[in-house]
Amino acid sequence: MPENTVNRLAVLVYPSVQEALDRPYSYVVLATKALPEIAPTSSILSPLLSPKYMHPQPAYVLFQNGLGIENDLYNAASKLVRDGKPRILSCTLHIGTNLLSDNVVQHNVLDRIVMGLYKHGNFTNVSQTPEEIELLNDFGGMLIAGGSEVTLVPEIQRHRFRKNFWNLAFSSVATLSRYPLRAIFQQPRVETTAVPIIHAIMLENLAVGRAIGLDEDAIPSSVIEDTIKSTGNFHRKPDSKHKASMLLDCETGRPMEIEVIVGEVLRKAKELGVETPLACGIPIQLKTDDWKGKKVVLFSIPGAFTPTCHVNHLPGFLKKYDEFKAKGVDVIAVVAANDPFVMSGWGRVEGVQDKILCLSDTSAQWSKSLGLSIDLSERGLGVRTARYALIINDLKVEYTGVESAPGVTVSGADAVLASL
Numbered sequence: 001m002p003e004n005t006v007n008r009l010a011v012l013v014y015p016s017v018q019e020a021l022d023r024p025y026s027y028v029v030l031a032t033k034a035l036p037e038i039a040p041t042s043s044i045l046s047p048l049l050s051p052k053y054m055h056p057q058p059a060y061v062l063f064q065n066g067l068g069i070e071n072d073l074y075n076a077a078s079k080l081v082r083d084g085k086p087r088i089l090s091c092t093l094h095i096g097t098n099l100l101s102d103n104v105v106q107h108n109v110l111d112r113i114v115m116g117l118y119k120h121g122n123f124t125n126v127s128q129t130p131e132e133i134e135l136l137n138d139f140g141g142m143l144i145a146g147g148s149e150v151t152l153v154p155e156i157q158r159h160r161f162r163k164n165f166w167n168l169a170f171s172s173v174a175t176l177s178r179y180p181l182r183a184i185f186q187q188p189r190v191e192t193t194a195v196p197i198i199h200a201i202m203l204e205n206l207a208v209g210r211a212i213g214l215d216e217d218a219i220p221s222s223v224i225e226d227t228i229k230s231t232g233n234f235h236r237k238p239d240s241k242h243k244a245s246m247l248l249d250c251e252t253g254r255p256m257e258i259e260v261i262v263g264e265v266l267r268k269a270k271e272l273g274v275e276t277p278l279a280c281g282i283p284i285q286l287k288t289d290d291w292k293g294k295k296v297v298l299f300s301i302p303g304a305f306t307p308t309c310h311v312n313h314l315p316g317f318l319k320k321y322d323e324f325k326a327k328g329v330d331v332i333a334v335v336a337a338n339d340p341f342v343m344s345g346w347g348r349v350e351g352v353q354d355k356i357l358c359l360s361d362t363s364a365q366w367s368k369s370l371g372l373s374i375d376l377s378e379r380g381l382g383v384r385t386a387r388y389a390l391i392i393n394d395l396k397v398e399y400t401g402v403e404s405a406p407g408v409t410v411s412g413a414d415a416v417l418a419s420l
Helices: 072-082 130-145 157-177 188-212 223-236 246-252 256-272 309-317 321-326 340-351 361-368 413-418
Strands: 027-029 059-063 090-100 104-119 147-152 295-300 333-337 359-360 374-375 383-385 388-391 396-402
Touching: 059 130, 059 157, 072 090, 104 340, 130 147, 147 361, 147 396, 157 188, 157 246, 157 256, 157 340, 157 374, 188 223, 188 256, 188 309, 188 396, 188 413, 246 295, 246 396, 309 321, 309 413, 321 413, 333 340, 333 374, 333 383, 361 374, 361 383, 388 413, 396 413
Parallel strands: 027 059, 059 090, 104 147, 295 333, 333 359
Antiparallel strands: 090 104, 295 388, 374 383, 388 396
């Protein structure tokens, strides 16, 4: 090619899928977050899945995280192809990025794609037809030619499930605690507390994988230690600034991929009879009127799993549980601005059993109505419940201990016991 010649690719930009029905396509690529409860894939691509599209069905390529992301599209497209088997290339993404601001994305060195043909309802079939191999090589070859690191595989679901170990455990813990992963791996005391929880969640996920039919060859047990080790090595670096995308979505108020990352695992676990006590808890609504005629000790913390709350605050109430009962206390409860699933998980980890009620004051609305919230936005934590304790007797507050400085004094177990 002459030096003054530029190789240009003709690009047509349409304002909507509806307006792009005038021609056939070899491939249709979808690179959005998988949010089936908000925007199902079949809804996003509905014009291509309708009688108005007069051309042969294309091969669909899904660049999305999570499990079960292909089902909706497969069911819709299967009605439109002769053999009832639409062609769907499913891809797992291993890409380190941060959304710094609107339309500004920061990439690190991690950039890898694993691609395979979706086989409906099958997690174990690794056979491939010549047509399937040709399809993978054709599209994958384009990405490889463009400089991407691409691995083409005969069965994609085991790779999706393996990738979901990281998302299910690390993304969820980072989001629920509102801390980036460097907060775990750059603080040894936090790491010794958090990593066993992450390890236990991954063990539950592995049990679900085994029940599905993913054996040691498909998902080696070493995936747990390997995932924790590689994540720790990356986030122990002093210059680590990466945030899990779920945490970023939480911070910016965007929808999160909870259904496909967490929900699908729990649905499979329930379907197959696999116990997932750490990954799941069932919240119920509580009204303070339920405490009429009772003596209640309520203490509040800014966040579950955070160092002071986890090490210095809750353990005192658990240790002195019998002393509180001896003084006529009917209910001991802890409240935080974390969601109910986090509070349930924290309670399980702490072993509170039925001794301490773990309450979720989402967005600190209840504490705010009492003038007992705290704004920790400068630390990236948003509005939280303040650190305080109340003694409530027959719906009347008899003691209020609000911490005016970091640490646990007037809201701790000893101070509350002394005031009963």
